[in-house]
Amino acid sequence: MKCWLSCLAQCLTIVVVAALSASPRAQQLDYGTLEQVFHEPVTTSATGQPQRASEAPVNMTIVTQDDIRRTGATTIPDVLQYVAGVDVRRYGIADEEVGIRGYNAAYNPRLLVLVNGRQVYSDDYGRVFWPTVPVQLAEIRQIEVIEGPNSALYGFNAVSGVINIITYDPLHDRINTATLLGGTQHYWGGSAVATGQIDDRAGLRVSVGGYQARDYGPANLSAIDAANRQNPLVGAFNVDGRLQIAPGVQAYIDGSMSDSRFAEETFAASFETNMTRANSIRAGLSADTAIGLLNFSAYRNGQELSIDSSAVKGFPNWVNESVYIVQANDLLKLGADHVVRIGFEYRNNAETSPGFIGGTIGYQVFAGSLMWNWQITPSVALTNAVRVDELQLRYSGNLAAGTGFTVADYNSTSFAVPSFNSGLVVALTPEDTVRFMIARGVQVPSLFDFGVQIPFGAVGPVVVAGSPDVHPSTVDNIELDYDRALPAIDSGLRVAVFAQRNRDLISQPFAVPPVIGPTGLPLLLTSNVGSSNAAGAQIGIKGHSDSGFRWNVSYAYVATTDNTVLNRGGLITSAINYANSTPRSVGIAGIGYTRDRWELDLMGRWQSSYQDFRASLNNPFLLEPVEVRNYLSLNARAAYRLTDNFTVQVAAQQFNASRLLQTAGPLVERRVLFGVTAGF
Amino acid sequence: MCRGVCCGGFIAALLVATRPAGAAPPSLSSQDLQVLGSALTFVQPRPAGTLAVVYSATDDASRQDAVAIMTALGNGLPIGGATLTPKLVDAAVLGSTDFGLAIIAANANGEAVAQSVDARHALCVTADRPAVQRGLCTVAINSAGRVDIFLNSRVAQRAGITFATAFRMMVREQ
Numbered sequence: 027m028k029c030w031l032s033c034l035a036q037c038l039t040i041v042v043v044a045a046l047s048a049s050p051r052a053q054q055l056d057y058g059t060l061e062q063v064f065h066e067p068v069t070t071s072a073t074g075q076p077q078r079a080s081e082a083p084v085n086m087t088i089v090t091q092d093d094i095r096r097t098g099a100t101t102i103p104d105v106l107q108y109v110a111g112v113d114v115r116r117y118g119i120a121d122e123e124v125g126i127r128g129y130n131a132a133y134n135p136r137l138l139v140l141v142n143g144r145q146v147y148s149d150d151y152g153r154v155f156w157p158t159v160p161v162q163l164a165e166i167r168q169i170e171v172i173e174g175p176n177s178a179l180y181g182f183n184a185v186s187g188v189i190n191i192i193t194y195d196p197l198h199d200r201i202n203t204a205t206l207l208g209g210t211q212h213y214w215g216g217s218a219v220a221t222g223q224i225d226d227r228a229g230l231r232v233s234v235g236g237y238q239a240r241d242y243g244p245a246n247l248s249a250i251d252a253a254n255r256q257n258p259l260v261g262a263f264n265v266d267g268r269l270q271i272a273p274g275v276q277a278y279i280d281g282s283m284s285d286s287r288f289a290e291e292t293f294a295a296s297f298e299t300n301m302t303r304a305n306s307i308r309a310g311l312s313a314d315t316a317i318g319l320l321n322f323s324a325y326r327n328g329q330e331l332s333i334d335s336s337a338v339k340g341f342p343n344w345v346n347e348s349v350y351i352v353q354a355n356d357l358l359k360l361g362a363d364h365v366v367r368i369g370f371e372y373r374n375n376a377e378t379s380p381g382f383i384g385g386t387i388g389y390q391v392f393a394g395s396l397m398w399n400w401q402i403t404p405s406v407a408l409t410n411a412v413r414v415d416e417l418q419l420r421y422s423g424n425l426a427a428g429t430g431f432t433v434a435d436y437n438s439t440s441f442a443v444p445s446f447n448s449g450l451v452v453a454l455t456p457e458d459t460v461r462f463m464i465a466r467g468v469q470v471p472s473l474f475d476f477g478v479q480i481p482f483g484a485v486g487p488v489v490v491a492g493s494p495d496v497h498p499s500t501v502d503n504i505e506l507d508y509d510r511a512l513p514a515i516d517s518g519l520r521v522a523v524f525a526q527r528n529r530d531l532i533s534q535p536f537a538v539p540p541v542i543g544p545t546g547l548p549l550l551l552t553s554n555v556g557s558s559n560a561a562g563a564q565i566g567i568k569g570h571s572d573s574g575f576r577w578n579v580s581y582a583y584v585a586t587t588d589n590t591v592l593n594r595g596g597l598i599t600s601a602i603n604y605a606n607s608t609p610r611s612v613g614i615a616g617i618g619y620t621r622d623r624w625e626l627d628l629m630g631r632w633q634s635s636y637q638d639f640r641a642s643l644n645n646p647f648l649l650e651p652v653e654v655r656n657y658l659s660l661n662a663r664a665a666y667r668l669t670d671n672f673t674v675q676v677a678a679q680q681f682n683a684s685r686l687l688q689t690a691g692p693l694v695e696r697r698v699l700f701g702v703t704a705g706f
Numbered sequence: 707m708c709r710g711v712c713c714g715g716f717i718a719a720l721l722v723a724t725r726p727a728g729a730a731p732p733s734l735s736s737q738d739l740q741v742l743g744s745a746l747t748f749v750q751p752r753p754a755g756t757l758a759v760v761y762s763a764t765d766d767a768s769r770q771d772a773v774a775i776m777t778a779l780g781n782g783l784p785i786g787g788a789t790l791t792p793k794l795v796d797a798a799v800l801g802s803t804d805f806g807l808a809i810i811a812a813n814a815n816g817e818a819v820a821q822s823v824d825a826r827h828a829l830c831v832t833a834d835r836p837a838v839q840r841g842l843c844t845v846a847i848n849s850a851g852r853v854d855i856f857l858n859s860r861v862a863q864r865a866g867i868t869f870a871t872a873f874r875m876m877v878r879e880q
Contacts, residue, residue, distance in 0.1 A: 055872045062744040064853045076872040273750055319871040359871060362879040404878060456852050
């Protein structure tokens with residue numbers, strides 16, 4: 027520990043000295059200007075290196091601010107549902123789960139979600155509380171969706187994919203807008219974004235927003251679940267400042283707070299209402315120097331969660347969580363054809379809950395990473411990235427009796443896990459690009475997986491516990507993509523095929539078969555439960571015309587097979603049943619038209635049937651399958667610009683059906699929202 | 707001084723006025739110039755003052771290309787909050803001209819021009835990629851279809867010009 031801190035201090039010293047002593051370079055990553063230069067979105071999410079989206083060695087979709095606005099969506103998952111390969115499950119107006127290429131479930135722990143590179147998922151289950159993500163849709167420049175593992179850049183949990191939400195830069199982008207929305211389900215919401223700048227030396231962007239609504243009706247739910255659900259009430263505040271200290275040297279600081287109450291489907295397929303307060307503070311420095319583009323950042327995320335549910339009556343129902351992350355990296359161009367990125371990361375998290383954990387569980391991670399991009403020829407580039415994460419677990423508190431584990435077992439647990447990404451990008455012609463990628467991602471057990479402690483008798487005649495012995499899950503992925511630009515029709519075509527193997531799947535303890543513990547008590551223990559394979563393909567085309575039309579059509583297919591020890595003997599205890607719980611086919615289509623003051627869009631999403639689960643009323647440890655039949659959901663939006671500053675809009679979500687069974691949760695209802703936006 | 711400027715302005719006006727109808731498009735299009743304007747925000751020191759559009763007086767095609775580039779530039783090349791004022795410059799007198807950025811028209815790249823640009827520590831831009839490869843100019847731009855920016859880092863270093871590392875990672879470099 028001391029050695030690492032010493033190394034970190036030395037790295038920091040090098041960063042500061044280099045930043046101050048080297049000759050200053052020009053301005054750094056300014057997304058907007060770079061997009062103007064290259065006539066396409068730019069990204070750093072694939073490798074950490076600034077790249078044109080078309081040259082990134084990953085399957086990436088970039089959802090722009092125009093795309094976001096035209097969906098008429100009020101949440102980020104509602105925007106993402108129109109990305110091929112992304113699966114969105116709607117368990118409520120605020121409760122949505124996002125997965126990539128299948129493997130979606132309540133509390134999905136396989137997706138890494140970031141805002142400007144800062145993690146916004148919770149380490150408790152590795153899940154994302156989407157309503158607490160402190161970003162207003164109007165301040166998002168682009169959402170970068172990477173399909174497939176990318177742990178070699180980001181570390182744990184980037185296994186199914188990565189979603190990096192990039193907001194406007196307060197130093198370069200002047201966003202001043204306010205929106206008011208109201209509609210069915212008693213929905214009322216609004217947001218405001220304001221930016222202040224001092225020349226090109228300093229910028230500050232502030233955003234605030236929130237909404238309340240009546241959640242979808244409980245007609246499809248048990249009386250217990252219906253009673254556990256409360257209507258959503260969500261608010262968030264964010265501030266983002268940047269300072270140009272000198273040419274090539276920038277400092278930044280951002281902070282956020284969010285407060286939410288919303289009903290959520292749990293991993294046990296029952297409903298509860300979460301009251302969540304989250305906050306973050308981050309500071310960083312980047313310097314373009316003779317020894318490369320140096321970046322340093324440090325941040326803290328905090329979260330206070332209080333659970334309201336009949337299932338946890340009698341428990342201290344709160345969970346506090348914090349994570350500290352320090353990152354430093356150097357991005358260096360060597361000669362004309364090589365780019366190298368060296369990165370270090372330190373992470374320290376802790377979760378405290380007397381009711382669910384019996385104390386505090388946490389871990390620290392030391393990680394080192396190396397990325398090398400080699401432009402072999404003007405049309406061929408090879409990128410290799412490796413990363414090693416070393417995790418050291420710790421626990422303090424009172425372990426549940428009957429597991430056989432001691433506090434010393436926890437505090438002596440550590441492991442190191444490597445991950446890698448390799449991508450070959452070949453520009454066959456100016457219009458044709460082929461990408462071949464192989465990768466290994468790593469999913470670390472969540473804090474709950476490691477540390478839950480529920481004594482015998484608390485929820486039944488069984489001890490429920492996490493395990494320090496559970497292994498990380500790994501995902502090996504191989505993929506071949508082909509992109510074809512079709513300039514004659516201003517369109518782009520993408521075809522992708524992939525296969526992946528998931529080893530050492532991790533199951534939370536409630537779902538595994540019970541065993542007899544060392545003291546003779548029945549024991550449910552977090553376990554590695556087997557493997558799962560997936561293979562799939564995607565094809566999509568997106569384009570526009572000078573006359574104002576735009577269109578997109580895509581189809582995604584994924585087939586999944588499981589080989590696990592779960593759900594044997596006719597009893598369903600686990601939602602890890604990916605073969606049945608993944609819709610195999612998803613089709614997406616959209617058409618839009620902009621003329622004069624009008625903006626009109628129509629979007630549709632169809633998906634095939636799949637199996638979801640709800641908690642059994644007779645036995646809290648059992649699940650009942652719910653067959654979700656294939657369905658089509660159509661959305662439309664019309665907007666009219668009254669003046670240069672004011673726009674009115676109406677958006678209809680799922681206008682083709684008043685109610686649809688989309689999950690085992692409540693029926694998703696048709697929504698109509700009216701809004702007015704002022705921009706200055 | 708005034709006499710020189712007036713004389714130069716008169717020649718420029720004359721050249722623009724005598725540009726034949728239906729002439730070939732400029733080697734650097736309006737779109738290329740927009741790309742250039744945006745790209746210059748990643749250059750240090752940032753060009754200021756006069757933008758010299760350099761042509762070879764002994765080559766009609768070069769002269770016509772320079773005039774077409776002048777037309778495409780209009781009132782100037784905006785960079786951030788500033789605007790570079792364009793001026794037609796005969797390559798033969800470039801060494802005695804004050805400028806912050808040089809756009810080299812067709813058939814005008816050469817050793818003498820490169821030396822004059824270096825002496826001013828100015829950035830040199832052209833559509834002639836082979837000239838950049840030969841070290842006669844700093845940057846070649848072509849935005850017809852996919853945007854292609856080619857940078858000769860040795861020439862940039864020679865002129866004391868640096869590009870943002872992020873920008874260098876997104877262009878082809880020699």
